[in-house]
Amino acid sequence: MGAVGGEEMQQWETAVAAEEIDGSGGGGKLERILVSVRLRPLSEKEIFANDPAEWECINDATIIFRSSFPDRHMTPIAYTFDRVFGSESTTEQVYEEAAKEVALSVVSGINSSIFAYGQTSSGKTYTMTGITEYTVADIYDYIKRHPERAFALKLSAIEIYNEAVRDLLSMDGTPLRLLDDPERGTIVEKLKEETLRDWNHLKSLLSLCEAQRRIGETSLNEMSSRSHQILRLTIESSAREFLGKDNTATLSASVNFVDLAGSERASQALSVGARLKEGCHINRSLLTLGTVIRKLSKGRNGHIPYRESKLTRILQPCLGGNARTAIICTMCPARSHIEQSRNTLLFASCAKEVVTSAQVNVVMSDKALVKHLQKELARLENELRCPVSASNNSHIEALLREKDARIRKMEKEIKELIQQRDLAQSRLEDLLQVVGDGDFSRKREESPKQASIFHESKVHDDEISKSEPPEVTYNGSKAGFVKFSKYESKNYSRNHHGFSQDTENGDLPPKLSQTKHKSHRWNPNHAEDDTDKSASEDSEELCKEVRCIEMDGTSQRENLNLSLPGVSETQQTQTSNATRNGEYEPKPAAQMDSRPGITGSTFLTLEHHLHSVRASHPDESSLWSSARDLHSSRAMLPRRSRSCRAAFLTSYSPGFAEPEQYDCTPPPSSLRDFPGRPRALLNYNAENGNFSRDRSVMLEDSVSESLLKEQDDMSSSREDITTIQDFVSGLKEMVQVHQNQLVDGQTASEVCGAEGTRKSVGLDTILDPVDSPSHWSRDFEKKQQEIIKLWHECNVSLIHRTYFYLLFKGDPADSIYMEVELRRLAFLQRTFSQGNSYRISGETGRRVTLESSMRTLQREREMFCRQMQKKLPTEERLSLYVKWGISLNSKQRRVQLARLLWTDTGDLEHIRESALTVAKLIGLLESGQVLKEMFGLSFLPQNSYRRSHRWRHGIYALK
Numbered sequence: 001m002g003a004v005g006g007e008e009m010q011q012w013e014t015a016v017a018a019e020e021i022d023g024s025g026g027g028g029k030l031e032r033i034l035v036s037v038r039l040r041p042l043s044e045k046e047i048f049a050n051d052p053a054e055w056e057c058i059n060d061a062t063i064i065f066r067s068s069f070p071d072r073h074m075t076p077i078a079y080t081f082d083r084v085f086g087s088e089s090t091t092e093q094v095y096e097e098a099a100k101e102v103a104l105s106v107v108s109g110i111n112s113s114i115f116a117y118g119q120t121s122s123g124k125t126y127t128m129t130g131i132t133e134y135t136v137a138d139i140y141d142y143i144k145r146h147p148e149r150a151f152a153l154k155l156s157a158i159e160i161y162n163e164a165v166r167d168l169l170s171m172d173g174t175p176l177r178l179l180d181d182p183e184r185g186t187i188v189e190k191l192k193e194e195t196l197r198d199w200n201h202l203k204s205l206l207s208l209c210e211a212q213r214r215i216g217e218t219s220l221n222e223m224s225s226r227s228h229q230i231l232r233l234t235i236e237s238s239a240r241e242f243l244g245k246d247n248t249a250t251l252s253a254s255v256n257f258v259d260l261a262g263s264e265r266a267s268q269a270l271s272v273g274a275r276l277k278e279g280c281h282i283n284r285s286l287l288t289l290g291t292v293i294r295k296l297s298k299g300r301n302g303h304i305p306y307r308e309s310k311l312t313r314i315l316q317p318c319l320g321g322n323a324r325t326a327i328i329c330t331m332c333p334a335r336s337h338i339e340q341s342r343n344t345l346l347f348a349s350c351a352k353e354v355v356t357s358a359q360v361n362v363v364m365s366d367k368a369l370v371k372h373l374q375k376e377l378a379r380l381e382n383e384l385r386c387p388v389s390a391s392n393n394s395h396i397e398a399l400l401r402e403k404d405a406r407i408r409k410m411e412k413e414i415k416e417l418i419q420q421r422d423l424a425q426s427r428l429e430d431l432l433q434v435v436g437d438g439d440f441s442r443k444r445e446e447s448p449k450q451a452s453i454f455h456e457s458k459v460h461d462d463e464i465s466k467s468e469p470p471e472v473t474y475n476g477s478k479a480g481f482v483k484f485s486k487y488e489s490k491n492y493s494r495n496h497h498g499f500s501q502d503t504e505n506g507d508l509p510p511k512l513s514q515t516k517h518k519s520h521r522w523n524p525n526h527a528e529d530d531t532d533k534s535a536s537e538d539s540e541e542l543c544k545e546v547r548c549i550e551m552d553g554t555s556q557r558e559n560l561n562l563s564l565p566g567v568s569e570t571q572q573t574q575t576s577n578a579t580r581n582g583e584y585e586p587k588p589a590a591q592m593d594s595r596p597g598i599t600g601s602t603f604l605t606l607e608h609h610l611h612s613v614r615a616s617h618p619d620e621s622s623l624w625s626s627a628r629d630l631h632s633s634r635a636m637l638p639r640r641s642r643s644c645r646a647a648f649l650t651s652y653s654p655g656f657a658e659p660e661q662y663d664c665t666p667p668p669s670s671l672r673d674f675p676g677r678p679r680a681l682l683n684y685n686a687e688n689g690n691f692s693r694d695r696s697v698m699l700e701d702s703v704s705e706s707l708l709k710e711q712d713d714m715s716s717s718r719e720d721i722t723t724i725q726d727f728v729s730g731l732k733e734m735v736q737v738h739q740n741q742l743v744d745g746q747t748a749s750e751v752c753g754a755e756g757t758r759k760s761v762g763l764d765t766i767l768d769p770v771d772s773p774s775h776w777s778r779d780f781e782k783k784q785q786e787i788i789k790l791w792h793e794c795n796v797s798l799i800h801r802t803y804f805y806l807l808f809k810g811d812p813a814d815s816i817y818m819e820v821e822l823r824r825l826a827f828l829q830r831t832f833s834q835g836n837s838y839r840i841s842g843e844t845g846r847r848v849t850l851e852s853s854m855r856t857l858q859r860e861r862e863m864f865c866r867q868m869q870k871k872l873p874t875e876e877r878l879s880l881y882v883k884w885g886i887s888l889n890s891k892q893r894r895v896q897l898a899r900l901l902w903t904d905t906g907d908l909e910h911i912r913e914s915a916l917t918v919a920k921l922i923g924l925l926e927s928g929q930v931l932k933e934m935f936g937l938s939f940l941p942q943n944s945y946r947r948s949h950r951w952r953h954g955i956y957a958l959k
């Protein structure tokens with residue numbers, strides 16, 4: 001060591017110059033953390049328990065896992081570090097080869113730290129105690145060998161126990177605060193720092209620390225250190241010849257001896273009570289340490305969470321900062337500790353990638369500092385006077401190129417990190433969802449007494465659940481379109497955002513307007529909160545819906561009528577009028593007759609319509625027997641399997657009841673009482689001429705219940721098949737009835753209504769598919785597109801759309817199904833476009849409007865959203881996000897995805913993907929391809945050819 005103010009100053013100036021040139025930060029020397037692993041011998045306990053050693057150091061740098069279990073595989077099997085020490089090695093050896101060089105940097109003014117990391121009882125304290133002693137001995141030896149320098153040694157010691165910092169050199173156990181010093185970084189307030197008098201003084205202080213440190217007994221270590229201990233030895237040295245002079249410079253650096261608490265899991269140490277609490281804190285700070293090390297190992301890009309624990313805050317300079325660092329990872333070789341040993345090795349592997357930048361720390365006197373600054377000024381002035389030389393220029397260019405390359409690399413890393421974050425976020429959402437589901441199933445068990453409470457708050461939950469963005473653009477078609485259809489957006493705007501009447505009536509996309517209810521406002525910045533909220537609300541909402549099932553249908557309906565959100569008072573009044581008694585309430589005749597355009601004098605609910613049809617066509621028992629048979633056969637189905645059917649029913653409810661007013665004759669009841677809602681069909685008692693409904697019908701009217709059950713039931717694909725069977729058999733039934741009506745000569749007033757109506761639904765285009773396949777193919781596409789458009793406009797259930805889409809793909813035999821569907825949809829569209837509503841048949845007589853069907857659809861989407869993480873693999877979801885223009889950075893991506901399903905009616909690829917996605921979500925494709933053959937739909941029935949002719953002729957005859 002040279003004279004202070006001479007050599008130290010030179011060292012420091014060189015470092016500063018290097019910093020200016022290479023920007024290495026702090027002028028320090030970049031180097032990796034020195035990482036070693038030490039295996040301790042098996043303890044007596046382990047030998048006694050026949051717990052063999054499974055790790056072996058095969059050379060100075062490699063440790064391998066050598067299992068005595070032949071079938072046990074662990075990858076990687078070999079780990080390499082700067083140094084590994086077998087169980088026979090001594091602490092002195094460990095010190096010499098894994099710590100000495102780093103530790104003794106302190107005498108040259110370079111900060112250093114030695115860590116011991118490992119699970120409890122692996123030998124951290126054993127190793128660290130020895131290393132501290134050897135280091136101090138060597139420091140004293142160094143001091144002895146350098147009489148020309150004056151040294152001052154100071155010791156401070158802290159322990160971090162349960163995230164509280166305590167001074168181990170003070171008898172006062174008060175927790176100490178951490179302060180941020182702009183120059184020195186994090187410092188411990190009021191920490192005692194003892195100036196060491198001699199070696200003995202140091203020894204006594206070390207004993208004091210040892211005595212003060214928290215020790216407890218765990219199942220693995222009778223003398224387990226329950227805290228992190230940091231001993232800090234600070235060494236200041238100056239050349240004696242400059243002492244007392246103005247231009248002195250002092251080297252000042254610290255060496256930290258860090259004995260971490262055990263990294264084991266609480267469960268493994270069989271910790272309970274206070275030990276468990278300690279374990280939690282220990283694990284938390286070690287977790288942060290691990291995170292910091294992991295992040296640092298990938299470079300210093302991005303945020304390093306030093307501040308998340310006191311341990312990392314205090315050790316910040318030692319971790320990737322101005323310090324040389326060595327970590328000794330201690331391991332128990334026993335088989336019973338394999339998992340922890342592996343974790344230790346993973347930590348060590350990360351640590352060896354971390355780079356620190358240690359520099360010489362020189363404390364200058366004012367005069368020395370002035371001298372240095374003057375020199376620096378002269379140098380800069382000189383540079384300004386002389387033009388930059390060519391060699392300098394090329395040097396700068398090279399530096400710039402290097403910087404550019406570094407920036408590009410960092411940008412790439414940032415991109416990767418963002419992707420990782422998104423992935424993690426999406427997994428977190430999934431996890432939250434899983435937690436939510438778990439909560440849900442638990443809550444299901446709760447007492448039915450809570451039903452009414454749950455139910456009453458349900459309406460408000462619905463409001464919250466609709467905090468959707470008003471516009472989501474879809475990029476899949478490149479054209480970009482507004483997510484909501486005219487009806488959807490209109491309905492949305494009316495119910496949730498208080499959009500102006502102009503917006504409702506126009507075709508313009510809805511604009512987000514101020515809303516009174518905060519919960520309805522979509523704010524991407526608050527989306528995270530929303531996500532959390534929705535995660536926790538999901539389970540609650542589901543729970544509430546379970547309770548709804550248990551309730552009496554009538555009271556349930558009445559409750560719903562109390563304050564249906566987004567429904568006008570008039571609408572609510574109408575609804576409650578219609579359902580108050582749970583029975584059909586015919587309109588006064590005068591009122592019905594006064595409606596314009598009603599053909600005939602009857603205006604009936606479904607029940608009355610059916611009744612009158614039966615009365616006026618006593619021979620047409622097919623319609624009635626079909627309905628009854630359908631009902632009775634389905635009543636025998638297992639109850640759980642009604643899930644999808646129920647969703648289908650409710651979603652389809654607009655088509656199942658009688659319009660309140662219309663100006664053309666409705667299609668026959670069979671077309672409105674659409675298949676898939678078997679229990680909604682009526683029981684007709686021939687003796688008393690009354691209609692009754694099974695009690696289960698009431699349940700079917702509950703949208704939430706059906707969705708809930710659906711979610712529940714969808715776990716079983718077999719049951720889903722049952723559900724689609726219901727759908728198909730209902731469909732067949734409807735077609736059958738329809739054909740019978742045509743064959744048996746129902747007239748225009750019964751079947752199609754006015755001619756204009758027929759044209760609008762395309763009945764005049766029915767062709768014999770067998771005769772002209774090419775025409776049929778064109779016709780099929782046209783009809784398919786019309787149907788898709790109408791589904792969208794009528795807010796038809798996505799499950800229904802999916803079933804239908806997957807079943808009917810253009811086979812000639814599909815024509816009749818397509819036709820019937822088109823007619824039914826056209827009827828629905830007409831009714832809705834006239835602002836009319838339906839009343840569902842049966843005791844509850846719920847009125848269905850475009851708005852309510854929209855709400856139903858919305859719930860269905862919510863249900864899909866919940867199903868996604870279970871049924872849709874992450875990769876598939878991510879690919880859909882990308883394809884459908886959902887930013888991977890955005891929040892609530894699943895919600896957005898669910899909202900986009902089936903929305904771009906003009907893009908057949910989007911429709912196909914939507915159908916496949918929904919099919920997966922409802923478990924339809926789990927059991928393979930949906931084939932019509934499975935359901936007996938792929939037939940041209942024996943007489944269908946003939947019948948289609950007759951039908952066609954029948955229709956033509958109407959023209």
Ligand SMILES: Nc1ncnc2c1ncn2[C@@H]1O[C@H](COP(=O)(O)OP(=O)(O)OP(=O)(O)O)[C@@H](O)[C@H]1O
Binds near residue numbers: 041122124223261330
């Ligand atoms: N290399 C070794 N050679 C011989 N004995 C050892 C060795 N390492 C540790 N031991 C013994 O193992 C036991 C546990 O060691 P130690 O207390 O150092 O573990 P630890 O990792 O500090 O545990 P904790 O985290 O619970 O404080 C002690 O009895 C110690 O003497």
